[in-house]
Structures are given as structure tokens and as C-alpha cells.
Amino acid sequence: MCGISGLFDPQGTRDFDRALLSRINNIQSHRGPDEDGLHLEPGLGLGHRRLSVIDLSTGQQPLFNEDGSVAIVFNGEIYNFRELVPELQALGYRFRTRSDTEVIVHAWQAWGEACVHRLRGMFAFALWDRRQQTLFLARDRLGVKPMHYAWLPDGSFVFGSELKVVTAHPAFQHEIDPLAVEEYFAFGYVQDPRCIYQGAHKLPAGHTLTLRRGQGNRPEPKPYWDLHFTNDSRLSYADAQAELLARVKEAVRLRLVADVPLGAFLSGGVDSSAVVATMAGLSDTPVHTCAIGFDDPKFNESDFARQVAERYHTDHRLEIVSGGSDFDLIDTLAWLYDEPYADSSALPTYRVCQMARKHVTVALSGDGGDEAFGGYRRHRLHLGEEAVRGRLPLGLRRGLFGPLGHWYPKADWAPRPLRAKTTFQALAMDSVQAYCHTMSKLRDDERRALFTPEFQRSLGGYRALDVFRRHAANAHTDDPLALVQYLDYKTWLVSDINTKVDRAGMAHSLEVREPLMDHELVQWIATLPSSYKIRGGEGKAIFKQAFEPLLPHDVLHRPKMGFSVPLATWLREPLKDRVRQALLGERMRDSGYFNPSTVRRLIDEHNSGLRDHATALWSLLMFEAFLRVSDGGVAHG
Template identity: 65%
Template sequence: MCGITGIFDTRGKRAIDRDVLQRMNESQFHRGPDEGGLHLEPGVGLGHRRLSIIDLSTGQQPLYNEDGSVCVVFNGEIYNFQALIPELQALGHVFHTKSDTEVIVHAWEAWGEACVERFRGMFAFALWDRNREVLFLARDRLGVKPLFYALLDDGTFLFGSELKSLLAHGGLKREIDPLAVEEYFALGYVAEPRCIFKQAKKLPPACTLKVGRGGTALPEPREYWDVRFTLDQRIGLDEACHELERRLEESIRLRMIAEVPLGAFLSGGVDSSAVVAMMAGLSAEPVNTCSISFSDPAYDEARFAQQVAERYHTRHFVDRVESDDFDLIDTLARLYDEPYADSSAIPTYRVCQLARRHVTVALSGDGGDESFGGYRRYQLHLMEEKLRALLPLGLRRPLFGLLGRLYPKADWAPRIFRAKTTFEALARTSVEAYFHSVSVIRNWQRAQIFSAAFKAELGGYNAQAVFDRHAARADTDDPLALIQYLDLHTYLIGDINTKVDRASMAHSLEVREPLMDHPLVEWLATLPSSLKVRNGESKFLLKKAMEPHLPHDIMYRPKMGFAVPLARWFRGPLRQRVRDGLLGGPLLDTGWFERDAVRRIVEQHEAGRRDHSTPIWVLLMFDAFLRNVMNA
């Protein structure tokens, strides 16, 4: 795992300032503390920070082809590189290293832009071809590795693994995009391809960008892959279980290739436990596993992780996190560069910190919920879909819309009486309802806290547009497949992968993702939805396949997740921080928020009348972004 950055002159061959490039590169030192390298020539500068994983002695970057005309900086892993080397050698290419990085330069020479279609892995890379005078950028299919870029007013093109490397250049305008703010307050993150700053963008997953000289604008990224939920495979449960085991084993075996200490995260949930079970069967030595326990038993899954560790005799490391571990707010703001509001970033940061003390590479169970159908909200959505099917939208929208407006919000009441959200969902289309269910701050509440001036800047834009854009390309009318597709293009990339990449790289830890192996994701998308959610049981196929390998109470217990006690924090130890951040300072100085509405949220929460912990956290992390990034 590494950090990449660079500068390219789209208008000529102006000299690249080495000191500026070095500053951009060193801003990502945490991503690769082992080595650093630069490439400079007229109009081009590439930078690389290396975390050595494979080919420790000769895998330095920037890395070149035989005559030095092609140069690459690369972040990630090409898991099938060993299979590609002999194929490229047969085409006449000569290898001087044993690294996966060198496969990229020769694959570019052999297959051009289509080279990315041959790569199986997680990657973001930039390649300069002097003969063609082309800078080529690419990002992996599921957006595991990040890549930011910007075109400055003077024609200078910047790119980097993290936004901080672009900011280190000094020429990027720190002008916030109001539409990105709307997306953040709706989703908890800024969705690809948008960036919090107007001048910058994220390269979308499964896309490439070819930048040359001349012209006044950048070309649009080219998509080279997408998952298709065909659901057309005729397969029995037993056969599907055997095939899933085979594919999991293959994916995990590829991700166990390393020349440094390797292990796995073990939360005690189904996904990470399945990964550890498969790793144990493939390893002659005990698997290193890392877990965190919480001092608050309501959030602690350590006993379940211990069961799996004991069953497979792993070398198990556990770190205890106190329930008042809230001192990371400013650290996270500086780490993520953009506003980011998933509070599970705190325990994720801690488990990465623990893991790095014992291993350099850790396998995770991320991506399992999206592909296997694991989220609780999936089952709720499927129940709502059955109700929506009973009446046409023309009748549902006015009827349930009225009930949703009239019915009181009753967070305090037993679940059976909390019908307001359900009424609101039944008044919507499927995509509108799903967006509503995953929104961290709902439309009506954003309308209350945003000022009239900020709403004018939005010009009617609503983050719902992100979901509408992806839904239009989903090519499925299956209720579960549609929302899985939406999550694979939004939540997985913008929230989960962002969280894990920044938290792991903060500690120079490489995290690998066997459940996001794209052939596995493609195969699962051909299976009927009844193999994913059946009779109210989520991850049906994965659990059936893992029954011989994992204890019953690991797989068939309520899902917990990485939660933290926000509500209690905001009424106790963080009470003054909330007041300082939300009722004064840079947040209200923006003029984008209604002071009275924000104050009402804070006071209602403090008094215990309502649980506003989520909107308070979203506002607090935006305040932290303003203090630590915007005004840095």
C-alpha cells in the first residue's frame, strides 16, 4: 500500500518545481513510510511513498519499462500479477523486478487502456508515456483505493491518493462546493465523483482518465466495468455453497501473498469470521487476528471473536477501547480531508492501530453486506416494497404522504408505534424510499437547519440525484438487487472504503478485501435474491456455506456493527464541545445554517427529549473539517 501524487502541465512543458512535488509527496508519508521517490522531466512530475509489501528489495517506485519511456506510480495490489508475468514475457517484455508494479507498465505497452481489464485487485495508479505524451490514471472496480485530481486555472493538472496532497501544492482553491455539502449532510460523505472543493474531483471507481496536452478542459473519465445483477443462474443451494467456498478460498489465497507479517481483522461477525476460517485452512502457521473490545458491554463483540480465535487456534490480539474514546474528532478531520460522518471511524482507527503493532497486512470482511445482502435495512426495504406494490404511486403518494406528515415522530416509543418513517417510505418510489432510509439527516431536517441563503446556493439540488443517477443504470427491477447495486456504487465506496483506507493508512497498514474480489462480486450478482435474503434471514447463502466452519451463534445472532455511544457523549463529556462547535465559531460563520434550528437540536438532545445524536455528530464533524482543513 502506498501513496501517489503528481503534477502535469496540460499546456506545455513548464518545469515542475521539485520542492512543491516533494511537499505533495511528503504530505502522504503515512501511506508509505519505507521509501519515497520522484520522477521529473519537463512538464511532468510523479511522486511515490512506499509501504513495502512485495519484492522488498527491488520494487521501488517510480518504476519504468525497459527504455524508461513509460513510468508508473502505483497504490494497491494486483493480485493476479504472477499469472500475468509469463503472458507478458511471451509477448517479449523483459522484467527486472518481481513486483506487481512492473506488470502495469508492460501491460500498458501490450494492451493500452484495456490493461486495467486484465487486473484483479485494488489499485489506483498514474502512468506517464513519454512517446505518446499521455498521462493515464486508473482506479479499481470497487473503489477500494482512492484517487483525487484537479485542473487548476493555469492548466496545471494535479492528482494524489489523498486530497491533502493536492492542497499541499498551494494552487488549489479552498472553495467549498455547496452541492458537496448537501451530499455530506444527506449521506455522511461526499459521493463520487464530487469533492468538497469545487476545483477537485474523485476519479470514480472502475474508471480511467487519459490526460494529454492541449485543450482547455479535461476529458470525461471512461468506465471499464460495472456489475450486472442478472439473477439468472440456475443453481441449487448445495452447489452454490460449494462454489462459494471455492471462490472464497481462491480470493483469500491470492490476498495472502506477502513478504511481510500478515493477519486479519476479527470482529466476531459473519464476514470477518468467514475470512479467518478460510485463512486458517490455507495457512501452515497460526493466523494473526486482531480485535477490539469495548468497555461498554452494549457495544462489545469481543466474546464472539474469541470463539472463532479459539476454534482456529489463531494468534489473537485484543485491545480494549474505553467507552469515552472521543478524543479523535480533530484527528479524523485531518485524516479524511473532506467532511466524513461515520462514527465507526473511531473504532476502525483503533483496530488498525492495534493491527499495525503485529502485522503489515490485514484481511478484512468489508463488502460482505453489500454482496450477500447483510444489512438490516434490506429486509425492511423488502417489506415496504411488498406494501408499495399493493397501490400505484399516484394513490400512495398523497395518502401516505399525509399520514407521514401528521403522525408524530416517536423515537421513544416501542417500534410498533414508530410508523412515521414507514408512512413516509410508502409515499415514495423505491429509490426515493431507499435514499430516505439511508440518509443520515432526512430531507425535512436538512430543510430546517440549512439557511435560506444556502438553499439558494443549492438551486434546488438534492442528494437524491446521486441515487437517481445510479438507479438509472442498474438495469434490474428486482427490489433487493436494485438496492445492492445502489450500495455498491454509493455507501461501499463513499463510506466503507473511505473509512478503512484512511484509518489503515494513518497507521501504514495495508488492508485487503477478499469479499470485494470482482469475479466473486460478479458471480454473486448472477444468483437469485432468494439465496441472499430468505424468510427474514440475511446473508442466507454465506451462512449456509459457513455452517461447517463457524459456530451457530456467530452466524445467527443479531448484527451489531461498530457503534459508539454518541447520545451519551453529547449529554456528558462532549457537551461543551458540541456547544462550542455548533452554536458558535466557523460553523455558523459560514451563514449556511439556521442558528435557532441548530440550537433547538442541541437543547432537545441535552434535555433528553429527543435523540439527535446523528445530526449533532454530522454537524460536529463538519465543524471539525472547517477548523482543521478549511481554515488550516
């Protein structure tokens, strides 16, 4: 696991400054504290920060082929590299290292751009072929590893694992993209491929970007893989359970290869517990497990984690986070994420990575299970809404449920079944708009009230819904559950979950591996009927039943808690003064984005207990922290 960076001149005439390349490369030194490497030649600079995990002695980067004509900088792991080595040797390629990085170099020589189809793993890499005068960038299928890039005003190209590499270039223009602000306040993150700054981009998951010397135009990323929900498997439910266990076991086994200490996160949820149970079955020694708990019992899953740890005799470590103890992290997170990022679970994720790194260099997680098996409550609610939408035409639903959604109170204080405002609003929409509505942190009407008229005009009619519309057009499925799962894979999983885990792990030089995001496993699960996933009103049905012999009943069949924090209470108590000072301060007012009277109302209503505006206030607080850090108000490094 590493950080990569680079500079490219399409004309090949510019000599890049070594000191500049070193500086932008080292700004992400947290991603690779073990070694750094640079390579420069006319029109090209490649930088690398290394976290040594495999082939500790000879895996340095940039890594070259035998004659030095091909060079690569690589972030990630290729889990099938040992299977590819003999195949490439049979084609005449000689290996000088035991690293998976060298496999990519020879795979490029053998198969060109199609090499990515042969790679099973998480990766982002940049490969330079001097003979072909080609720079080739690639990102893994599910976007576990990041890649950012920009074209600079002088026509040169800069890329890096983190956005801070790109923005550290002195020629980069730090102009905020209004459309990115709209997306952030809708989703809590800026959706790939957009970045918070105009001119910067994220290479989308499952895409490559090929730059050739002498190209007259700026090439666009090209997709090489997509997830296809066929839901057409003919396996019986029992046979599918057996094959699921075997496939999960294979995905975990592939991720146990490391030349450094390895462990797992154990939250007490179904997914991480299943990964730990599988690891224990594959290991001759106790698995190292780490968990974070909260002093608020409504948010504390540590007892469930302890049950699993005791069952499998893991070497288990637990830390409790108390309210008011972690808020200095707000500025740290703003620096790490480079963009406004509003998922409050970034706080405990940062802490569990920090704790894990004291004992291991690699940790396996259970991320991806809910997306694969329909495990979120929103998935079940969407299917219920779809049943209504299927019986009533859109025009009738708009006339019936639209007024109800408008006038029904936002009853945050009421029992969950009585909080019907969002449901009424969703029933007045088509399927894609309704799911976007469900997924939004601040919904359309809330954003319109928050944004100033001037800022709304700068959007030119753009709405965050356009992101969901674009992806839904490529889903190619009529299955209601499959559609929203596809949207999750394209939006939430890549831009929220994977971003959160990558930055939190790399902040502590910890490599996190996600077996439930193995692309072959994910594609196989997508062939299973949706009735295997949500069954009898229960999400992740086949996954839970497959692991019933291996996990405690209380872990498998309890209400999903999620890796959340007691945010509403924190914002009313220890963060109360900070929220008011930050959100009503000069920086937010001068941005011109926000209506001060709306911000003041959100604060007052939340503090009084009349409404729960925790999501909106946290989103605003993290945006203010981003503005402050990006203005140079906070030093890190």
C-alpha cells in the same frame, strides 16, 4: 500500499519545481513511510511514498520500463500478477523486479488502455508514456483505493491518493462546493466523484482518465467496468453454497501473498469470522487476529470474536475502548479524511488499525459481505416496503402514507416496531427515493430545517436524491434487492466504507485487503437469485449456511450489531460541553450554512433525552472539525 502524487502540463512547456512536488508528495507520508521517489521531466512530475509489502528490495517507484519511456506510480495490489508475468514474457517483455507494479507497465505496453481489464486487485495508478505523450490514470472496479485530481487555474493538472495532496498545491482554490455540503448532511460523506471543494474530483471506481499532450479540451473519466445483477444463475441452492465456499477461498488465497507479516480483523461478525476461518484453513501457522471492544455491552462484540479465535487457535489481541477516551481523535480524523466525514465507526476502525499495525503490515477484513448478500436490515425492510408499493399506485400511497409520515411522531424512545415515521414516509415515495430516504443521515425535511434560506438558495434546486437517481438509471435491473445492492455498491461502499478503511489503515501504514470485494467474486454473487440472499426473512442466508460447518452458531445467527459506538450517550455525557461550544460557536455561525435556532434545538432535545439527535449532532461536530482543521486551526503531519 502507497501514496501517489503528480503534476502534468498538457502543453508540455512547464518545468515543475522539485521542492513543490516533494512537499505535496510528503504530506501523505503516512501512506508510505519506507521510501519516497520523485521523477521530473518537462511538463511532468510523479511522486511516490512507499509502504513495502511485495518485493521489498527492488520495487521502488516511480518504476520504468526497459528504455525509460514508460513510468508509473501505483497504490494497491495486483493479486493475479504472477499469472500475468509468463503471458507478458511470452510477448517479449523482460522483468527486472518481482513486483506487481512492473506487471502494469508491461500490460500497458501490450494492451494499452485495455490493460485494466486484465488486472485483478485494488489499485489506483498514474502511468506516463513518453512516446505517446499520454498520462493514464485508473482506479479499481470497486473503489478500494482512492484517486483525487484537479485542474488548476493555470491549466495544469494535479493528482494524489488523498485530497490533501491536491489542496496543498498553492494554486488550488479552497472554495467549498454547496452541493457537496448537501450530500454530506444527507449521507454522512461527500459522494464520488464530487469533493468538498469546487474544482477537485475523485476518479470514480471502475473508471480511467486519459490525458494527452495537445488535447484542446479537458477529458472526462471513462468507465471500463460495471456490476451487472443478472440473478439468473441456475445453480441449485446446495451447489451454489459449495461454489461460494470455493470462490471465497480463492479470493482469500490471492490476498495472502506478502513479504511482510499478515493478519486479519476479527470483529465477531459473520463476514470477518468467515474470512478468518478461511485464512486458518489456508495457513500452516496461527492467524494473527485483532479486535476492538467497548465497555458498553450493547456495543461489544468481543465475546463473539473470542469464540472464533479460540476455535481456530488464532494469535488474538483485544483492546477495549471506553466512553470519553477517544475524543481527541475527532481532529485527527478531520485531518485524515480531508472532507467532512460522519461515520462514527471511523473511531474504532482507526483504533483497530492502530493495534493491528503493531503486529502486522497487512490485514484482511470482511468488508463488502453485507452489500454482496443483502445483509443489512434496511435491505429486508426495503423488500417489505416494495411489497406494499407493488400493490398500491404511487398516487394512492402519497395520499395515504404522506400525511401519516408527516404527523406520526419521531418516537426515538419507543420500541423499534413502533418507530413507523420513516416507514410511512418511504411508502409515499417511489423505490429509489424511498431507499435514498432510508440511507439518509438527515432527511430532506431535517436538512431544510437545518440549512439557512440563503444556503438553500445556493443549491439551485439540487438534492442529494439526484445521486441515487443517476446511479439507478444505470442499474438495469427490475429486482428490488438487486437495485438497492447496486446503489450500495455505487454510493455507500465506495464513499463510506472504503474511504473509512483506506484512511484509517493508511494513517498507520497498514494495508487492508478485502477478499469479499474481489470483483470476480462480487460479479458471480450478482448472478445468484435474490431469494438465495434473503431467505425466510434472514439476510445473507446462503453465506451463513455455507459457513455453518466452519463457524459457531451464535456468530452466524445472532442480530447484526455492526461496528458502531455508543454515540448518543457519548454526546450527552463526555462530549456534552464540547458539542455546545463547537456547534454554537463563531465558526459554524459565520459559515452561513446553519440555522442557529435549529442547532440549539437539536442540542437541547438530545441532552434532555426527549429525542435522539446523535446522528445530526455528530454530523455537525465533524463538519465543524473539518472547518477548523482546513482553516489551519489544527496542525498535523
